[in-house]
Amino acid sequence: MSEQTLIVSTQSHDYPIFIQSSADKVDLVSRLVPFIKGTQVLIVSNETVAPLYLSELTQGLKSHGFMVHDCVLPDGEQFKNQHSITAIYDALLERHFARDCTLIALGGGVIGDMVGFAAASFMRGVNFIQVPTTLLAQVDSSVGGKTGINHPRGKNMIGAFWQPQCVLADMATFRTLPDREFAAGMAEVIKYALIMDDEFLAWLEDNAEAIRAKDGAVLGQMVYRCCAYKAQIVAADERESGVRALLNFGHTFGHVIETHQGYGNWLHGEAVAVGMVQAALMSAKLGLIDHADVVRIKRILTLFNLPTVAPAIDTQTALGLMGHDKKVQQGKIRLVLLKAIGKAFVTADFELSALEEVLAETA
């Protein structure tokens, strides 16, 4: 098995995710060709990924007759801002790109989110293709159509829902992905098992060695299953009014860590890993799952080199970062918790003291 294809259904159109387990580069480029509208292509990448893959992709597309330009941005969440979007607009307009052009996002989730928003807003919407080069981007941000940038006052405050024409996920890119980034992506993989499918958790446990060894065929199956889980949720709830909230399992707790420690010190996936442990502990405290389930969750996270213990954060500070303001008192905190491994739900029906205990115990 060298390729699997998943079709994602959205309100605007259906698109394929091609999951490649072998590394025949010529085939990869030709995969993209039918999805490129017009002849003008702008590949947007970052300074880390561009040296690895940009030249090959550019030459491959040129050999198919496309006019290919590129825009290489600095690497990092701190550059996911209006300035980078403006750099993309400028690259497009300097080269006289017309409405029937195609943008290609070559990089991780930051590049994907930014290129998606640039595509959504250039000339009121042009085509784009995702070539995610991190595990996190392959299993999370390349499905669902969320695009955007950060604002000094909040993450992802500016953006649009905009779907790609296709996504190409190549397992070979993990050979150049730093171990810490790979582990961070595994946090989201494990998340799908915890919220959607206990059988998938057993599969991850059984295949841990092959995954850690970057076995292409096993990784291909893993990515396919994650994209399918997310596609299933997104198809039911494209604009995030209901079940899509389950994808935030571990994220409310994780957000506290990311914000308190400063973005970039903890990777998103690392914070989510600890957040999932906290959410599981909260579920156990409410009698929803057994403590043995919590132990199993900690074990699989540890197996993939992810943290399970939060940094020291004062409990009231943590509550404040969760949106609980004693002065305002508006709205209760809503959490995604587990009824069982593989069954998540959203609830605000718990005592604040229980949450305080979990925060105190895990810090």
Place this chain on the structure above:
Amino acid sequence: MSEQTLIVSTQSHDYPIFIQSSADKVDLVSRLVPFIKGTQVLIVSNETVAPLYLSELTQGLKSHGFMVHDCVLPDGEQFKNQHSITAIYDALLERHFARDCTLIALGGGVIGDMVGFAAASFMRGVNFIQVPTTLLAQVDSSVGGKTGINHPRGKNMIGAFWQPQCVLADMATFRTLPDREFAAGMAEVIKYALIMDDEFLAWLEDNAEAIRAKDGAVLGQMVYRCCAYKAQIVAADERESGVRALLNFGHTFGHVIETHQGYGNWLHGEAVAVGMVQAALMSAKLGLIDHADVVRIKRILTLFNLPTVAPAIDTQTALGLMGHDKKVQQGKIRLVLLKAIGKAFVTADFELSALEEVLAETA
């Protein structure tokens, strides 16, 4: 008749345009209330319109229990840029606006386009309402969902398709609209007659005195018909691939004047008025309409204080501004021409010499 309602159908949702011919302000505000989502409202206006209507609208909405803030931008096309959009984002985030907020565009087409794009991109899309205060905005930019801003390299290069929840067009606003702005709006009104309905041209001729006297009932009928014409075209072609191009009648010629003279020296509607004369002359030169039709078009434009003669522009310069580049030679110039008054079509089937003659004769 003090109010007419037109329902506009779009791919995302249907929305009403309320066309008010009397001036009962309390009624106007209560009209908007059912279309405001959440409790947080940001009214965006400009320094010209805000002193006239902002306080009244703010107080009216507050009396219905909304939390109302405002963002007043400088007035003019030169401020239709990223900087103004950022000012809107900042106003929203400083006041902790959440996703279930509503933006209200109070002003002309520039404000409407910018607020629409801010609404399309804030938190990946929030609700907005249009309260257009110019004739041009009421008959043109408030229907069709086009939103956006300019880039130094081109007008409306950045934007999105995003539909309002409702539009409130109040004929009373024309009492404060400068005569030159009202005339510029009449160019677009006349355009609908020329491309869609010769009977409407006769109606405009018959009602010219009442229109010039700002008779609310007659203006209400006129605005209603224009919005209906545009809604009909847009419903058939929301993303501008086909018949929507007819709305550009006079605009290819007009664009030459606007660009050559510098934006702001000629109003858009003034340039379009002359552009429609040139397109009519081109149609007559190709034997499609009679010269008597051209005379009739000039007469109605003159009746509404619009220019019919282009400024002096070298013919080859004009062709260059129309996109005809002798070196590149890519693509023929496509023009919207008339088969008859009330029947427009798009064509590239003409000799360049005929176009050169028209440009030379009208400059």
